[in-house]
């Protein structure tokens with residue numbers, strides 16, 4: 001139950017999340033003889049949607065491989081991890097943290113010769129041949145072994161003897177721009193890397209990578225944003241289902257009788273006769289301030305433009321074109337949701353869906369729509 005006093009409400013559709021994962025896993029299977037798998041990237045609290053809800057739902061659907069960015073993110077999830085599942089930590093073992101990772105069965109992505117040395121040392125000390133992933137940088141110049149370091153490792157695999165590499169991975173810089181020449185260069189470099197480590201399952205594709213040529217898919221998909229409803233094919237129709245709905249409540253309706261400036265900086269002027277709805281959501285809730293005078297809401301399905309600047313706790317919509325009966329204190333305006341998704345709001349505010357999602361606020365109540373059709377469709381969130 002959303003309390004009456006709430007001025008905003010976030011709804012996360014776990015059934016849609018699971019359906020998105022199934023769709024992406026389907027892309028991994030297409031046309032391949034060898035069984036292939038699809039992981040789920042849960043970093044940054046499952047892109048703001050709640051990793052402690054996303055993980056069990058995805059695990060029930062059969063997902064067995066999860067990625068997070070940091071050890072603490074992994075530690076906050078391991079009690080939910082099925083025995084047959086695994087969590088990779090993209091940033092690798094942190095200084096002084098390798099033993100704790102071994103103890104909890106967390107799998108580091110080793111990004112440098114130093115991290116390989118640390119992991120080898122820890123495996124030696126604990127007497128456990130602990131699993132790890134090797135990350136080769138193929139052209140993004142972010143984390144990962146350089147090609148020179150990777151070649152050195154092939155020539156002298158000694159440092160790997162104490163551990164158990166279980167995955168070879170790299171990351172695409174331009175997967176959301178299919179025609180970008182870097183995609184082919186990265187693919188060729190990764191093909192060479194996987195020939196150099198022929199026994200390791202390989203993983204290259206993020207969400208957008210799964211929509212490039214099938215050659216990019218290798219053995220394990222690593223989608224994040226598409227699971228949460230972001231469009232992995234920018235510029236084209238969104239093949240993913242909507243997972244996130246954010247609604248803001250109308251606190252007050254203003255009938256404008258003389259022309260009036262609206263909001264901080266008086267950047268909008270409302271003409272006489274307009275009706276404005278003041279909604280209790282602002283940039284403190286993760287609504288982008290850059291959306292001022294640019295984005296839209298939906299009132300009972302009617303598009304309503306946001307006017308004036310975004311305040312910390314308030315935004316204003318011009319609701320003059322929606323039926324008058326819909327605009328009243330207590331009515332909800334959709335800020336992200338049916339017909340106006342995460343990517344739409346991102347575009348109007350000069351950012352990307354990833355940033356919109358990961359900034360979703362903590363001040364409003366969250367409702368999770370269950371992924372499990374056999375239980376009640378709406379479940380409250382006892383965790384948050």
Ligand SMILES: *Cc1c(COP(=O)(O)O)cnc(C)c1O
Nearest residue numbers: 041171206207208222223224225
């Ligand atoms: C975040 C991330 C992903 C997921 O990327 P999306 O674009 O959200 O699908 C995959 N791999 C790595 C290394 C990442 O950092």
